[in-house]
Amino acid sequence: AQSVTQPDIHITVSEGASLELRCNYSYGATPYLFWYVQSPGQGLQLLLKYFSGDTLVQGIKGFEAEFKRSQSSFNLRKPSVHWSDAAEYFCAVLYSSASKIIFGSGTRLSIRP
Amino acid sequence: DTGVSQDPRHKITKRGQNVTFRCDPISEHNRLYWYRQTLGQGPEFLTYFQNEAQLEKSRLLSDRFSAERPKGSFSTLEIQRTEQGDSAMYLCASSTPDRGGNYGYTFGSGTRLTVV
Numbered sequence: 001a002q003s004v005t006q007p008d009i010h011i012t013v014s015e016g017a018s019l020e021l022r023c024n025y026s027y028g029a030t031p032y033l034f035w036y037v038q039s040p041g042q043g044l045q046l047l048l049k050y051f052s053g054d055t056l057v058q059g060i061k062g063f064e065a066e067f068k069r070s071q072s073s074f075n076l077r078k079p080s081v082h083w084s085d086a087a088e089y090f091c092a093v094l095y096s097s098a099s100k101i102i103f104g105s106g107t108r109l110s111i112r113p
Numbered sequence: 114d115t116g117v118s119q120d121p122r123h124k125i126t127k128r129g130q131n132v133t134f135r136c137d138p139i140s141e142h143n144r145l146y147w148y149r150q151t152l153g154q155g156p157e158f159l160t161y162f163q164n165e166a167q168l169e170k171s172r173l174l175s176d177r178f179s180a181e182r183p184k185g186s187f188s189t190l191e192i193q194r195t196e197q198g199d200s201a202m203y204l205c206a207s208s209t210p211d212r213g214g215n216y217g218y219t220f221g222s223g224t225r226l227t228v229v
Contacts, residue, residue: 036220042222043119043223044156044204044206044220046218092155099168100158101146102158103155104155106154
C-alpha cells in the first residue's frame with residue numbers, strides 16, 4: 001500500500017542547532033513530495049514541494065529538502081533553527097496514478113532555549 | 114485570493130446531533146478535498162470533488178457523513194447523529210486540476226469538532 005513514514009515522533013533541538021526530519025515513502029512511480037508545517041490549532045502550511053528536476057529543493061523559512069530516489073526518502077533540513085520553528089511537521093506524497101495526497105503521521109519539533 | 118476559508122472554526126455539539134461544516138476554496142481551483150485529523154495524527158483523506166462531481170470517498174466516510182459541492186464552488190460536510198469518535202479537526206483543501214498543481218494543496222484553517 002502507498003504510505004509515508006516519519007520515524008521520529010518527537011524531536012528536540014537547541015535553538016541555533018541544525019535540524020533534519022526524516023521521511024520515507026513507499027515505492028511508487030513518479031512521486032510528488034511535500035513538507036507541510038502545522039502550528040497548534042491551525043491548518044497546514046506548505047513549506048516546500050518536489051515535482052521533478054533538481055533533487056535539492058528550497059522552501060520557505062529557510063528549509064530545504066533532498067529527494068533521494070534510491071533511498072525512497074525526502075528529508076527536511078534547516079541549518080539553524082529558531083524558537084518559532086516549534087511545530088508539527090508532516091511529510092506527504094502524491095503519486096501520479098493517485099488522486100490525493102497521503103500524509104505521514106508527523107514529527108513534533110520542540111526547541112530548547 | 115483570500116485562500117481557503119472554513120466555517121465555523123470551532124463546533125461543540127452533543128452526541129446524536131447533526132453538524133454541517135462549510136468550505137470555500139480558492140476560486141480558480143477545481144478540486145476540493147476534505148481531510149480529518151485526530152490528535153497526534155496526520156490528516157486522513159475523506160473525499161474529494163472535481164468541480165461538482167464527488168470522485169472518491171474514503172472508507173472512513175461512513176453513511177453518517179455526506180459531502181456536497183453544488184455548482185462546483187463551496188462545499189459542505191455534514192455529519193449526522195454525531196458520535197464522540199467524530200471529534201477531530203476537519204480540514205478542507207483545494208488545488209489546481211493537475212494532481213495538486215504547482216503549488217500543492219492549499220489548506221484552510223480547519224474546523225475543530227468536539228462531541229460531548
